[in-house]
Amino acid sequence: MSLADVLAVTAAFFATYASLPLVRELVVPNGVMAPALGALGVPPSFGSSAEIPVFLPTLGLAAVSLMPTLLTVFLLGGYRPLLDQSRTRVLLSSALGPIGGLGATAMVIIALRSHEFSRLFLFAFAGTQTVLFPTWRLLARAYKVKRLQSGHYARGVVLIGTPRHLRWAGDHFARRVPQHAYHIVGALPIADESSDISAGDLTMPVLGGVDRLGDLLIHRPINDVVVLQPAQDSQWLRDVIKACDYFRVTVRIVPESVLGAGLRDLRAERTSDPMGLPALTLSPASSVQSLFLKRLFDVLGSSIMLLLLSPILLVIAIAIKVTTPNQSVLYRWRVVGYKGRPFVGYKFTTMQKDADAQKAALDHLNEMQGPAFKIKNDPRVTGLGRFLRKYSLNELPQLWSVLRGDMSLVGPRPPLEHELERFEYWHKRKLSVKPGITCLWQVQGRNAISDFDDWVRLDLQYIDTWSHWTDFKILVRTVTAVFRGTGS
Numbered sequence: 001m002s003l004a005d006v007l008a009v010t011a012a013f014f015a016t017y018a019s020l021p022l023v024r025e026l027v028v029p030n031g032v033m034a035p036a037l038g039a040l041g042v043p044p045s046f047g048s049s050a051e052i053p054v055f056l057p058t059l060g061l062a063a064v065s066l067m068p069t070l071l072t073v074f075l076l077g078g079y080r081p082l083l084d085q086s087r088t089r090v091l092l093s094s095a096l097g098p099i100g101g102l103g104a105t106a107m108v109i110i111a112l113r114s115h116e117f118s119r120l121f122l123f124a125f126a127g128t129q130t131v132l133f134p135t136w137r138l139l140a141r142a143y144k145v146k147r148l149q150s151g152h153y154a155r156g157v158v159l160i161g162t163p164r165h166l167r168w169a170g171d172h173f174a175r176r177v178p179q180h181a182y183h184i185v186g187a188l189p190i191a192d193e194s195s196d197i198s199a200g201d202l203t204m205p206v207l208g209g210v211d212r213l214g215d216l217l218i219h220r221p222i223n224d225v226v227v228l229q230p231a232q233d234s235q236w237l238r239d240v241i242k243a244c245d246y247f248r249v250t251v252r253i254v255p256e257s258v259l260g261a262g263l264r265d266l267r268a269e270r271t272s273d274p275m276g277l278p279a280l281t282l283s284p285a286s287s288v289q290s291l292f293l294k295r296l297f298d299v300l301g302s303s304i305m306l307l308l309l310s311p312i313l314l315v316i317a318i319a320i321k322v323t324t325p326n327q328s329v330l331y332r333w334r335v336v337g338y339k340g341r342p343f344v345g346y347k348f349t350t351m352q353k354d355a356d357a358q359k360a361a362l363d364h365l366n367e368m369q370g371p372a373f374k375i376k377n378d379p380r381v382t383g384l385g386r387f388l389r390k391y392s393l394n395e396l397p398q399l400w401s402v403l404r405g406d407m408s409l410v411g412p413r414p415p416l417e418h419e420l421e422r423f424e425y426w427h428k429r430k431l432s433v434k435p436g437i438t439c440l441w442q443v444q445g446r447n448a449i450s451d452f453d454d455w456v457r458l459d460l461q462y463i464d465t466w467s468h469w470t471d472f473k474i475l476v477r478t479v480t481a482v483f484r485g486t487g488s
Contacts, residue, residue: 005070008136012128013062017055020121058121064108065101069129072100082141083148094137098129148180156185156221157275160210160240161228162192163202165256169228170204172277181274185220188213190230210236217247218340218420218428225251226277241282248432248463249339252279293468298409302402309396316393320349323384327353330397335414338434342417343406346397350385351378370452371415371422392482398437410471411436412459427452430459433466443477 073079078093085093102122147153159169166187173184186205207216216222225244227237237253244251254277306313317329333345352358358380359373368374381389388394401407407414414435415423440458441449449455462470 004136004140005073005133006066008132009062009066009069009129012125012132013059015132016121016125016128017058020124061105061121062125065098065105065125068104069097069101073097073133078137082137082144085141087138087141090137090141091134094134095130097133098126101129102126154180154183155223157182157224157226158185158207158213158216158220158222159187159204159226159228160190160213161187162190162230164192165228165230166202166204169226169254170202176276178274182224185216185222188216190234190236192230210240213240214243214247214425214428217243217249218423218431221339221341222249223339224275225249226275226279227251227253229253229255244282246429246432248284248429250281250283252277252281254279290468294408294471295405297468297471298402301409302399306399306403309399312393313396316348316388316396319384324349324353324382333398335416335435336420336431337406337414338431340420340428340431343401345401345406345414348385348388348394348397350382350388350394351380352382355380367450368452369450370455371419371427372452372455373419395437402437406435408434408436410438410462410474412439412462413441427456429463430456433463438474438478440474443474443481 073093073096076093076096077085077089078097082090102125105122157173159166161169166189170184173182184204186207187202188207188210189202190210207220213225217225225240227240229237241251241253243249252275320327320329327349329349330346331349331351333347335343335345337343362375362379363373365375366373367376385394398407402409411434412430415431420428420431440462441455444458449458462474
């Protein structure tokens with residue numbers, strides 16, 4: 001959230017500096033606001049000495065005010081998760097932050113005994129932030145509340161255990177777990193001959209046997225697996241842990257001895273986890289900070305590129321409409337993303353209108369072994385489309401999918417829904433990370449790779465060796481490949 005606040009301060013600075021000539025005309029002795037300022041005790045010298053300050057020293061002044069502004073917001077609790085704050089707290093912390101920044105900046109000016117800084121700018125800058133800060137933060141909170149109510153942030157959970165333990169877990173989730181944080185996708189019951197409770201008595205969906213877990217982790221939106229471990233050791237438990245490890249899914253193991261202990265005061269120590277289970281938790285190795293930085297880079301990179309490339313995007317859109325007037329400019333790309341979630345991406349249209357209908361007739365020309373479909377000289381591609389594909393310009397609208405969060409700049413390419421149905425078990429691990437616009441396949445083989453297995457091996461190599469430096473190198477090599485025109 002602090003990054004967005006830095007951007008808000010930057011926007012407030014440029015808006016204030018650009019509007020200073022207008023503000024000056026309002027506060028000069030004969031200006032519209034002069035009587036009101038006089039009533040507040042502001043001396044006439046404030047308006048008569050109001051000059052437009054030099055840009056660079058003024059920018060430095062704004063930079064000085066940034067840290068105390070953000071610190072004030074922090075001390076007032078403004079950097080707790082927005083969903084944990086009331087509208088009143090968001091409003092007050094956001095409005096008082098710029099005032100704290102103004103006070104700290106004024107003290108710096110007094111300490112330096114400087115008369116070169118513009119008081120007009122300082123007050124106008126603080127006023128602009130006082131309006132802009134609360135506005136954007138309240139809008140961000142309203143957006144998150146709407147997403148929360150729609151269940152967007154809820155993590156899907158699969159429960160594994162005997163029917164008796166599953167009933168206990170269902171009661172636990174109903175009474176103690178916030179519904180917006182987790183929701184039970186279903187259960188995989190384990191036989192329990194000593195109990196009179198059967199799988200048919202459960203209130204949650206029964207998804208089959210525990211051997212189905214591998215397929216469910218990809219085909220259903222599952223973020224966490226909770227194992228209610230029976231007293232005896234079981235091979236199925238080792239298989240569950242192995243499947244969760246392979247597909248990078250968090251697994252919690254709750255021992256039966258804890259479930260049956262009838263605890264009165266003892267609780268699980270992981271109080272930050274809304275699930276609140278007394279469990280051994282195994283999570284993917286990627287740290288929250290690393291994933292946050294990757295997402296931050298995606299947001300900044302995609303937004304900057306969309307802004308800088310907007311003239312090119314417009315020219316391409318016009319060219320498509322002129323050359324193929326009956327075609328839509330954008331092709332709706334229905335693919336499968338992270339954890340098997342389907343989403344709609346967009347590409348520039350490069351094929352004939354009935355391209356999908358022709359695919360079956362061209363299947364014998366497919367040059368890719370496996371689920372993927374690829375023809376080097378595809379007869380369905382239009383003349384303009386061939387040029388766009390050569391330089392990968394048709395991929396540019398995917399920057400919007402990156403900005404939305406469905407994709408990353410770097411990551412395995414997402415498969416089509418019908419391709420996923422033909423995936424082998426080990427192929428599906430490529431969906432354990434967010435898909436990307438570019439990947440190792442595009443910079444280490446692309447048109448030279450004709451075996452889908454080799455393609456997936458490159459994706460898994462990326463997943464197992466991922467780092468920010470790896471992403472940077474792939475992006476640099478992608479730019480080189482684009483300028484060479486190696487697409488097809």
